[in-house]
Amino acid sequence: MLLFLKVGVLLAFLFTVVSLSVLVFRTFSFGKSYLHSEPRSKGRRGVLYVLGRGMMPWEKESARKHLPTYVGGMAYHLGIFAALAYLFSLLFSVEFSASLVSVFRWGVAVGFLSGMALFLKRILLPVMRKISCPDDFAANLIVNIFLAFTFVRTYSESFTAFYYLAAIVMFLYIPAGKIRHCFFFFYAKMLFGNFYGRRGVLPSGTDKD
Numbered sequence: 001m002l003l004f005l006k007v008g009v010l011l012a013f014l015f016t017v018v019s020l021s022v023l024v025f026r027t028f029s030f031g032k033s034y035l036h037s038e039p040r041s042k043g044r045r046g047v048l049y050v051l052g053r054g055m056m057p058w059e060k061e062s063a064r065k066h067l068p069t070y071v072g073g074m075a076y077h078l079g080i081f082a083a084l085a086y087l088f089s090l091l092f093s094v095e096f097s098a099s100l101v102s103v104f105r106w107g108v109a110v111g112f113l114s115g116m117a118l119f120l121k122r123i124l125l126p127v128m129r130k131i132s133c134p135d136d137f138a139a140n141l142i143v144n145i146f147l148a149f150t151f152v153r154t155y156s157e158s159f160t161a162f163y164y165l166a167a168i169v170m171f172l173y174i175p176a177g178k179i180r181h182c183f184f185f186f187y188a189k190m191l192f193g194n195f196y197g198r199r200g201v202l203p204s205g206t207d208k209d
Contacts, residue, residue, distance in 0.1 A: 012167070078107060086153075112144060
């Protein structure tokens, strides 16, 4: 049974990768805009900015004004990365030391608590509730469930089947819902950074090699 579920997780992950790749290639069907003006700087400078300094809260007004949410979001995503690392260690039979598993465990725990806080914020704050759609709630809940089972699995193998089922559901949902931003985030940031880097309109201090 567990072997069947393990294969199911791998197939669901493969489905996610293929689906997201297809979505990216479909964006090419819109054609390419040709820029006729002479570049004022290099596009790679913009890419480096948006994936580096531009991610800092003091560079983003929305993050600067909502630091608790920014920190919670960072903790949430770090917990997800820890959970995925732990999942793939099980799928490929990679042995981690007890101390490393403990690091994953508490990273996942903090991520889960942050995810639940963000979920409750979306429910309880009228302004957040008004701008949210069903996908916002579903995506948050699906990931939170996966984190919860990851945390439990680090203590007991009895929940392995439920853990794999939670992973399968999450992977199958990724291409259809907002969780796919985990893939498109980097793709969109690179396009954005390259465009504005080429125009040379980045904040001061980022126009040097």
